[in-house]
Amino acid sequence: MAVFDYQAKDRSGREVRGRLQAASEAEAARALREQGLFVLRLRASGRSGAAAPGAVREGALARAFPRISLSRRMMFWRQLHTLLRSGVSVSEAFRSIGALNSGHLRRVLLDVAERTARGEPASQALAAYPGTFPPAEVALLRAGEYSGSVEAVAGTIADMNEREIQVRRSFMMELAYPALVLLALLFIPLLPALVLEGGGAAVAIIRQKYVPPALIIAAAFVALRILLAAVPVAGEAWDLLKLRTPGIGAIVSRLASAKASRLMAAAYRAGLEPSLALELAADSCGNAALGRRLRAAAPEIRAGQDLAGTLARAGALPRRALQMLATGEQTGNVDGMMETVAQYFQDEAHSYLKIAAVAAGVLGLLVAAAFVLMKVLGFYSGYGSSLTPD
Structure with missing residues (x-):
């Protein structure tokens, strides 16, 4: 029998740490689930989180620069949802998807397939690859395992990633014009x-x-x-700076709030307790400063306070979003209303970005015009001086 250290949360959201004996890591995870605990971390006692044999190692560089694109990750979850819906087992689904891929993702999925075939939960196997699968997605999958809705959760994560791709594409289109103006500014000095x-x-x-x-x-x-990936304090300071930067802060805060709202909606649908759903959104909203405000509200929610009122006291969301959330609580449709709130924040961020893009484009054109004017004046000034007799 091996000894395992674990970190988990009970049904009330209280964090629990301890040690237990089990024949394997999978057996230890199963025993904790039977006790009604939501496993956050589990490893053999005395082991510093080393990967299983055959696993692909991922460090700070992988967390800073993800090994696979968002579109490939979205496709993986969509394929997993389809295979599970057709009755394929979890381990066979991972093996089938891994065989269709190449490179890093193939190695990761085949390793996860082997580990799930030995009885290890898929969420625990994926947690070994934070540079490939974000902790938020792993936590949602773990919630699906607890509630018996892995298939539905896989579809939810795929939908969430697909919306994120659409947001990024729309933002890239808005930024195309300022980018072209910037390239022109760099090219103009080369013309002479x-x-x-x-x-x-x-x-x-x-x-x-x-x-x-x-x-x-x-x-x-x-x-x-x-640095930001390896040092949490530096990451939070950087995120706070972005929130307080005029112009940029309005866009950053709304994008982070949209992501947090969408994660909370997904967590509610996966069956997570409200406080755990809020903590998941806080950890994965993309801005540590906003995440701190959201996390500060979790203890009150565990104590039975309403979600909208608690977030209002924490200053985490604007008043209009809180009003929509309060309506969702009154009607029992929190997850649906959180999706509406996410869309509201996304639309606001898009509007602010449009204004910023137009302003940046106009400013760039003015700078280019001033540069050209200076060159023309300099040319004619020199030309006039050459015509003037000594």
């Missing part, structure tokens, strides 16, 4: 050298003046992403 001295001179300028700053910016970006 390109026209007067040819392409070789322009390439030399790019190598001397453009490439070094670009490399420095890229290196700083990578270092910042790794």
Whole structure:
């Protein structure tokens, strides 16, 4: 018999830590579920969370830069939902989807298939790959395992990811115009050298003046992403800065609130207790500063307070969103109303982004016009000086 350390939550949302003996990790997880505990972490005693044999290791770099795209992850959950609905077992579903993929995702899914075939819960196996499957998705899957609705939860996660893809595409379209203006601003200084001295001179300028700053910016970006993923305090400070930045803060806060609302709706449908659903949204909303406000409301909800009133006291959501949430509580349709709240935040963020994109485009054109005007004035000033006799 092996000894396992566990971290879990009971039905009231209270965190429980302890140690138990079991023949395997799967048996330990099953014993905890039978006690009515929601397992957060489980590992062999004395082991620092090492991956199982054959598992793919993932570190801070994988968490900072996910190994698979959101669209591939959405497709995985959609395939899992379809296979489970057709009666395929969980382990066979993972094996079938893994065989259809390649590279990192294939190795991960085949490893998860082996572990689930030995009796390990799928959520526990996926939790070993936080750089591939976000903790929020793993927690929703775990809730589905507890409620016996894994198939429905897989479909919910697929829908949630699909909406996220649509949001990103719409934002990319809005940012296309400012991006083109920025490229034009970078290209305009090269025009004199390109026209007067040819392409070789322009390439030399790019190598001397453009490439070094670009490399420095890229290196700083990578270092910042790794730092924010590895140091939670730094991540929260960065998120707070984004919320307080004029213009950007309005967009960031609404996007994070939309994601939190959508996660809460999914957690409610998966059968999670309200306080656990709120903590899941707080941990995975994409902004640690907003997550802190949401998490601060969890103890009151565990004590039986209403969700809308508690979030109002925590200052986590705007008044209009809280009014919609209160209506959902009164009608018993919290998950449906949270979806409405998420769409409300998403539409507001889109509106703010449109305004910011237009403003950035106009500002870029003004800067370009000023630069061209300075060049023209400089040219004619020099030309006039050359015509003036000494």
